Amino acid sequence: MKVGVLGAGQLGRMLALAGYPLGMRFRFLDPASEAPASHLAEQVVGEYEDEAALDRFVEGLDVVTYEFENVPVETVRRLGSRGCSVYPPPEALEVAQDRLVEKRFLRELGIATPEFASISTYDELKAAVSRIGLPAVLKTGRMGYDGKGQRVLREPGDVTEAWESLGGRALILESFVSFERELSVLAVRGRGGESVCYPLVQNEHRTGILRRSVCPAPMVTPELQSEAEDLARRVLDRLGYVGVLAIELFEVEGKLLANEMAPRVHNSGHWTLEGAETSQFENHLRSVVGLPLGSTAPRGYSVMLNLIGKVPDSASVLAVPGAHLHLYGKAERPGRKLGHITLSADDPQMLPSRVALVEELL
Amino acid sequence: MKVGVLGAGQLGRMLALAGYPLGMRFRFLDPASEAPASHLAEQVVGEYEDEAALDRFVEGLDVVTYEFENVPVETVRRLGSRGCSVYPPPEALEVAQDRLVEKRFLRELGIATPEFASISTYDELKAAVSRIGLPAVLKTGRMGYDGKGQRVLREPGDVTEAWESLGGRALILESFVSFERELSVLAVRGRGGESVCYPLVQNEHRTGILRRSVCPAPMVTPELQSEAEDLARRVLDRLGYVGVLAIELFEVEGKLLANEMAPRVHNSGHWTLEGAETSQFENHLRSVVGLPLGSTAPRGYSVMLNLIGKVPDSASVLAVPGAHLHLYGKAERPGRKLGHITLSADDPQMLPSRVALVEELL
Numbered sequence: 001m002k003v004g005v006l007g008a009g010q011l012g013r014m015l016a017l018a019g020y021p022l023g024m025r026f027r028f029l030d031p032a033s034e035a036p037a038s039h040l041a042e043q044v045v046g047e048y049e050d051e052a053a054l055d056r057f058v059e060g061l062d063v064v065t066y067e068f069e070n071v072p073v074e075t076v077r078r079l080g081s082r083g084c085s086v087y088p089p090p091e092a093l094e095v096a097q098d099r100l101v102e103k104r105f106l107r108e109l110g111i112a113t114p115e116f117a118s119i120s121t122y123d124e125l126k127a128a129v130s131r132i133g134l135p136a137v138l139k140t141g142r143m144g145y146d147g148k149g150q151r152v153l154r155e156p157g158d159v160t161e162a163w164e165s166l167g168g169r170a171l172i173l174e175s176f177v178s179f180e181r182e183l184s185v186l187a188v189r190g191r192g193g194e195s196v197c198y199p200l201v202q203n204e205h206r207t208g209i210l211r212r213s214v215c216p217a218p219m220v221t222p223e224l225q226s227e228a229e230d231l232a233r234r235v236l237d238r239l240g241y242v243g244v245l246a247i248e249l250f251e252v253e254g255k256l257l258a259n260e261m262a263p264r265v266h267n268s269g270h271w272t273l274e275g276a277e278t279s280q281f282e283n284h285l286r287s288v289v290g291l292p293l294g295s296t297a298p299r300g301y302s303v304m305l306n307l308i309g310k311v312p313d314s315a316s317v318l319a320v321p322g323a324h325l326h327l328y329g330k331a332e333r334p335g336r337k338l339g340h341i342t343l344s345a346d347d348p349q350m351l352p353s354r355v356a357l358v359e360e361l362l
Numbered sequence: 363m364k365v366g367v368l369g370a371g372q373l374g375r376m377l378a379l380a381g382y383p384l385g386m387r388f389r390f391l392d393p394a395s396e397a398p399a400s401h402l403a404e405q406v407v408g409e410y411e412d413e414a415a416l417d418r419f420v421e422g423l424d425v426v427t428y429e430f431e432n433v434p435v436e437t438v439r440r441l442g443s444r445g446c447s448v449y450p451p452p453e454a455l456e457v458a459q460d461r462l463v464e465k466r467f468l469r470e471l472g473i474a475t476p477e478f479a480s481i482s483t484y485d486e487l488k489a490a491v492s493r494i495g496l497p498a499v500l501k502t503g504r505m506g507y508d509g510k511g512q513r514v515l516r517e518p519g520d521v522t523e524a525w526e527s528l529g530g531r532a533l534i535l536e537s538f539v540s541f542e543r544e545l546s547v548l549a550v551r552g553r554g555g556e557s558v559c560y561p562l563v564q565n566e567h568r569t570g571i572l573r574r575s576v577c578p579a580p581m582v583t584p585e586l587q588s589e590a591e592d593l594a595r596r597v598l599d600r601l602g603y604v605g606v607l608a609i610e611l612f613e614v615e616g617k618l619l620a621n622e623m624a625p626r627v628h629n630s631g632h633w634t635l636e637g638a639e640t641s642q643f644e645n646h647l648r649s650v651v652g653l654p655l656g657s658t659a660p661r662g663y664s665v666m667l668n669l670i671g672k673v674p675d676s677a678s679v680l681a682v683p684g685a686h687l688h689l690y691g692k693a694e695r696p697g698r699k700l701g702h703i704t705l706s707a708d709d710p711q712m713l714p715s716r717v718a719l720v721e722e723l724l
Contacts, residue, residue, distance in 0.1 A: 016402070017379055022676065023689030023701070025401055039387055040378070040402045277684070277706075292681040299661065314384065319654045322639070327385030339385070344639075 001289050002027065004061040004084075006075065008035035008043055010328035010337065011067035011265050014273070016041050018281035024289070029057040036328040048075045058084050065243060065288045069096045069262055070143055087191075087242035087288040092263035095239070099141050099172045099260065106258045109234045113258050114250070115175035122163050128173040129159055135176035138162045140169050150208065152176065177257060179250035183217055184268040187232035188283045189241045191290045196283070197229040198276060198296045201268050203248070209335065213304040215271040218348075227256055235261065244269065244284040267306065267337070274324050274344050275302035301348040303355050305362070307339040312361040317341055320357045322350070363651050364389065366419055366446075368428035368437065370397035370405055372690035372699065373627050376635070377429065378403050380643035386651070391419040398690040410437045420446050427605060427650045431458045431624055432505055449553075449604035449650040454625035457601070461503050461534045461622065468620045471596045475620050476612070477537040484525050490535040491521055497538035500524045502531050512570065514538065539619060541612035545579055546630040549594035550645045551603045553652045558645070559591040560638060560658045563630045565610070571697065575666040577633040580710075589618055597623065606631065606646040629668065629699070636686050636706050637664035663710040665717050667724070669701040674723040679703055682719045684712070 001024045005012045008030035016026045016037055026041035033045045046053025048071055058064070064079050064086045076090045095105045103116045117128035119138070129136060134156070140149035151162035153173075182203045189195040199216035232247055246266030248259040269280035278286075278294025286293055310332055317325050320343070327339040343354045363386045367374045370392035378388045378399055388403035395407045408415025410433055420426070426441050426448045438452040457467045465478045479490035481500070491498060496518070502511035513524035515535075544565045551557040561578035594609055608628030610621040631642035640648075640656025648655055672694055679687050682705070689701040705716045 013382070017382055020375070020379055020402055020691075021686075021688040023673075023687075023691060025691075039404075040382055042401075286680065291677050294680065295683065311385075315653050318648065318656065321657065324383075325385075326383040329382075329385060329387075 004064040006066035008037035013037040088263045119171040183249045185228040189236040215302040271302040271304040300346045366423040366426040370399035373429035375399040450625045481533040545611045547590040551598040577664040633664040633666040662708045
């Protein structure tokens with residue numbers, strides 16, 4: 001089995017590391033020649049719209065997948081029209097690439113989301129602020145990630161400034177949810193329609209970037225887990241989805257609101273490398289090539305900490321009991337995800353002190 | 363850190379897969395261009411004695427290690443004389459490459475071994491058979507692996523035939539030990555002299571090839587574990603060893619006899635990928651680059667089954683609960699190690715039925 005991956009970042013890199021033991025080979029397409037996956041597999045260096053690059057990329061592949069949701073839908077359709085299976089399906093990309101389409105799609109499936117409004121003019125923004133109230137978040141409809149392309153509106157005076165910064169594109173205004181916590185659910189659907197879900201994970205963001213995930217999330221009732229699985233399965237089945245899908249959720253008064261979805265392996269699933277019977281990366285690959293899905297049962301308790309902007313000294317990290325280091329081979333740059341550390345333990349009581357030891361190094 | 367590995371077989375491949383998350387890069391040297399590690403790292407295709415190949419191999423490396431014990435000692439010394447650190451040290455290779463040197467070395471350290479005799483003539487063989495008794499095993503002193511270069515002598519009539527088949531080289535006659543079971547201990551020593559050991563593993567060979575390891579070995583008393591760790595540490599310290607060392611043992615009447623050692627990661631340690639807190643591959647790399655060693659604590663219970671000669675259907679294997687598949691990307695050939703499957707469970711009672719399901723596929 002030769003798997004093509006659009007995007008050679010850290011997610012692609014971890015996919016390849018999970019797929020080699022299954023006997024798979026990999027080829028990446030990425031415009032950057034020094035991408036994280038480029039040292040451990042074949043790579044075609046080229047733009048996603050470059051026909052010649054796509055020709056070289058697709059030659060001899062059994063299946064194609066992607067590691068980020070902003071890959072052009074047209075690229076995925078082109079590959080599909082050449083008889084190459086591409087999973088997840090392009091419909092999932094179309095939904096995930098546009099926050100407005102995404103929110104409407106979720107609502108159509110009966111899944112609760114924060115209040116939102118489509119914004120294309122300043123007057124629409126003012127009207128939406130009156131309707132939804134403040135605080136609220138103004139976001140670009142497309143191409144936002146890690147908190148980019150967003151402004152929080154706290155008081156009426158913020159409206160004009162936010163419009164000046166983001167206006168002129170399709171925007172969405174969302175109510176600012178005072179959630180109890182952020183959770184995410186990762187679900188996997190196979191080519192035969194079967195699906196499995198990982199336990200809910202509790203996430204903490206700072207400046208729009210995921211910092212920490214606690215896995216499984218503490219104090220999750222069976223009802224909450226099954227509410228999350230139920231909404232994830234509605235999305236999977238409606239899209240005829242194949243692969244791993246992540247849905248970010250807010251917990252508000254014991255209920256879940258869907259914030260956004262990512263049609264790919266997800267940062268809040270990195271803990272599964274050590275913390276689950278089958279990692280999200282292996283399960284994504286199993287599903288896209290048509291192998292049986294693996295158990296999503298957790299193994300002990302994990303806390304995942306992202307390494308943002310700076311990489312700590314490896315020796316100090318590895319001296320911490322239960323620490324598993326994952327570096328992506330990227331140069332340091334403020335705000336950049338350079339790696340992550342998973343702390344694992346059979347006894348959850350052991351984790352806070354280990355987390356504290358690692359956080360001192362960050 | 364850029365790590366060079368002599369040999370690009372499955373052990374090298376699994377080293378690279380374990381090292382990428384630590385931010386390492388890899389370059390392999392191997393005469394075969396389609397070796398298991400060749401798809402996932404740089405490779406110099408060349409013989410181990412080829413000066414020009416060694417030059418290209420060593421350029422820019424921080425440290426060199428090896429994945430098999432028959433790499434020429436001269437090659438390792440040459441790399442060392444160019445200022446490149448090579449671990450484990452060449453002394454370990456010298457000992458492990460010659461069964462007679464190895465047995466004498468173990469005895470000098472006060473480690474019990476089967477009875478043995480050096481054989482270079484037919485008369486010496488006859489005299490040794492009288493002294494040691496039958497059954498006994500006649501082995502070539504060098505270059506044997508997976509049962510190759512060995513003849514079992516059961517009755518006096520076998521002596522001439524074995525001599526005709528193996529004579530003319532330096533040989534060793536060893537008493538055939540009627541052991542209760544075969545065990546192995548894997549030990550890791552860091553550059554600072556610190557060391558850790560994995561729990562004893564119970565191994566079953568068939569036609570000289572490892573078929574199955576039960577990990578940790580059942581019914582191991584603390585005394586037996588500490589006897590194994592003590593003898594392993596004597597070997598590590600005497601050699602100023604750095605890296606993973608495997609010692610194969612026979613258990614006879616509750617005591618351990620050392621059979622042979624391998625100065626490298628070892629097939630009986632593959633279970634550590636899922637079954638231990640830190641895999642043997644990661645610990646080998648941590649030690650050779652000077653990082654702190656990781657915990658060797660087991661995670662649940664594992665049985666490792668080798669895939670010999672033929673690869674079963676992946677989908678059928680992965681449908682077995684707790685099955686983790688590791689394929690090496692090698693073509694099928696009788697007697698060849700093509701991969702392994704690790705079955706893991708928190709409850710050891712779950713394992714026999716899972717093993718039975720997989721064995722039906724082999």
